[in-house]
Amino acid sequence: MNRDTLKKMDTELKEVVHYTLDIHGTTHNMNDYIGKQIKISWKGKIICHCGKEKKKVFRSGFCYNCYWTLPEASQSIFKPELCTAHLGEEERDLEWERKFQLAPHYVYLANSSGIKVGITRKSQGVVRWMDQGASQAILLAEVPNRRYSGDIEVSLKRFVDDVTNWRKMLTGEPQSVDLVKLKEELSEHVPEELQQYILPNNTVTEISYPVTKYPTKIKSVTLDKNPILEGELLGIKGQYLLLDEDRVFNIRSHEGYIADFSYQSIEKQGLLF
Numbered sequence: 052m053n054r055d056t057l058k059k060m061d062t063e064l065k066e067v068v069h070y071t072l073d074i075h076g077t078t079h080n081m082n083d084y085i086g087k088q089i090k091i092s093w094k095g096k097i098i099c100h101c102g103k104e105k106k107k108v109f110r111s112g113f114c115y116n117c118y119w120t121l122p123e124a125s126q127s128i129f130k131p132e133l134c135t136a137h138l139g140e141e142e143r144d145l146e147w148e149r150k151f152q153l154a155p156h157y158v159y160l161a162n163s164s165g166i167k168v169g170i171t172r173k174s175q176g177v178v179r180w181m182d183q184g185a186s187q188a189i190l191l192a193e194v195p196n197r198r199y200s201g202d203i204e205v206s207l208k209r210f211v212d213d214v215t216n217w218r219k220m221l222t223g224e225p226q227s228v229d230l231v232k233l234k235e236e237l238s239e240h241v242p243e244e245l246q247q248y249i250l251p252n253n254t255v256t257e258i259s260y261p262v263t264k265y266p267t268k269i270k271s272v273t274l275d276k277n278p279i280l281e282g283e284l285l286g287i288k289g290q291y292l293l294l295d296e297d298r299v300f301n302i303r304s305h306e307g308y309i310a311d312f313s314y315q316s317i318e319k320q321g322l323l324f
């Protein structure tokens with residue numbers, strides 16, 4: 052990872068989620084900047100996965116060539132039910148796909164803007180929920196490979212969403228839901244041969260975010276349109292920075308952007324004038 056590019060914030064589950072941003076060799080405790088002015092300025096260049104400097108991304112953070120060639124951007128990344136490494140069938144790079152797909156995965160239910168079903172590598176777990184801005188989550192199953200998690204997800208998509216409505220997620224806390232009961236109900240619809248992977252443990256993880264004020268009418272801002280982004284940080288949820296004037300900034304969709312990050316306390320700024 053390039054030290055001068057934006058990347059997603061690291062998260063730690065505490066009473067409220069603790070966020071840190073690493074850039075230019077400095078680790079910023081983002082929670083401390085809430086109520087202060089922050090500034091992100093972009094220099095018009097992006098570093099892609101291939102390590103090359105580009106002017107813009109083609110899709111999902113990849114340049115044109117990477118998107119069409121890398122295993123990290125293959126079809127099964129976006130649709131886990133298309134994974135074939137467990138059958139020894141290559142999509143783009145069987146060795147990479149084996150490593151990525153033949154690892155334990157979780158299927159979970161999360162409440163971020165309504166209920167969704169999702170999958171994640173076992174090593175990710177709660178990190179994934181925090182990145183999505185979920186307020187509650189429960190593990191539904193643990194399977195030995197990514198394909199099986201995709202198969203379970205597909206079987207449950209008829210009943211619950213599989214995507215987060217980020218606009219809704221950023222407007223406030225969702226209604227609390229009885230995830231244990233929902234898990235029991237949905238478990239009946241898991242295909243017979245995958246029932247064995249349903250987890251008996253029904254622990255519900257509750258997650259709170261450092262937000263002082265939610266936007267009322269969301270304005271999503273990007274560095275492409277606003278190369279210099281400045282304002283008061285009002286909160287952080289998922290991988291979004293909530294700024295004044297109802298602005299929200301998705302830091303994750305700007306991974307690879309060569310940028311400067313700085314902050315200033317409001318009091319200090321007052322002294323300057």
Ligand SMILES: [Zn+2]
Binds near residue numbers: 101114
């Ligand atoms: Zn590339």
